[in-house]
Amino acid sequence: MELTPRQLEIVELVKQHAPITGEQIAELLGVSRPTIRSDLSVLVMLGFVDAKPKVGYFIGNALRPESAVQHQLRNWKVKDRMSRPVVIQENATVNDAVISLFVDNVGSLIVTNEEGRLIGMVSPKDLLKVAIGNTGAGAIPIRMVMTKHSQLVTISPEDSIAEAARRMMVHQVNSLPVIRPDGTADDRSSGLEVVGRITKTNITQALVELATDL
Template structure:
C-alpha cells in the first residue's frame, strides 16, 4: 500500500528536517495556521513513523524517514537545474489585459517580466493583476511594469542552488513560484533561465517522501 502525503504534510516534513526538534506551536507559526489545524497531520506522520515526538521537546524525524533510502539521498544532492521548468516571460511593456491572457494560455501562476534587453526585472502574479483590475475599468491598458514586484524585491534561486533551499524559500516567503536567474555576462542585469513552482517541488517530494508496506 502506498501512502501519499499532502502538500502541508510535505511542508511539515521539510520544516522538521531543517529545525528539529521543533514544537507544534513553532510549526503552526511557520506554516501560518493554528495549532489545532496541524493536529491530524502530525498524528498521521507520527503514526507512519515519519515523525517522532517527545513531550516538552518537540518533533523530529522518525525511523521510517531515517531509513537508508537512495531516493532521499539523491534529494540532498539534487540541484534546482534538475527540476526547473521553462520560464513564462513577458515584456515589461505588455498590458495588464495581455498579461491575464498569457496566464490562461500558459496555465501559469506567475509570469516573469523582462525588459527590452531580455533581462529579468520582476514578477507578476494573479493577485497582482486582481488588485489593479478590481473596480478600475481602465486597468486593462496599464503596463505590467506598473503592477509587478520588482527585482531585487523578488525571491529567486540559481540553477546551482540545492532543491532543498528552493523548498525552504517557498515555505519561508509563502510563494508558489521562484524565478531561476543567472548573472548577465554584460552587467546589464540577471537573466531568467527557468522557474521552480511549488507544484513541481511537491510532485518531486511526493515521490521521495512516502512509505510502503
C-alpha cells in the same frame, strides 16, 4: 543543503526526547513556536524528522541507513527539476498578462526588459488590485503593476531543490524565478538572465518520484 545550527539543535533534541512536541522544542530552545515553524518544515521535508499529529516529532528516515531517496532529494539541483520560464515583456499590458496567465495556465509571469533580463513578476493578485473599479485597467503597462525585482525572491540553477522549498516556505510564495548573472550588464539588477522557474508543483513531482522508488 547544510542545516543551520538551530536545525541541528532541533534534530538533537528530537533524538533525545522523541516523541516531542513543537511547543516543547521551542521551550527547550528558549524561542517561540512560530520562530521554529519553518525549521521544522524543512527538517520534515528533508526527512530528518517525522511528525505525527497530536503526538509529536520523531527521528526521520534521513538519519537511518536506508534513506538514499532523502539523500537524493537534498542533492537534486534546481536545474534538474525546473520548468521553462513563462515570460512577458515590460511593455506588455495588463490585458496581455491576463491572456498569458490563462493560456499558459500558470500562477505568475516573469517580467523582463527588452534584453530578456529580470525586472519583476506579476501575479493574478497584482492584476486584480489594479483592475477593481478601473475600466481602463487593461491598457496599463505591466511594469506599472508588477512586483519589482528588488522585492522578489530568486534562486540559482545550482541551488538544491531543498533550498528552493525552504525559500518558498519562508517567504510564502508558490514559485521562484531561476536566474544567473549574465556578466554583461553594468547594473546587477539588469544583468540577471532568466533561465527557468521552479514551483511547488515541480517539488511535489520530485517527492512523488522518490516515494515511488521506496
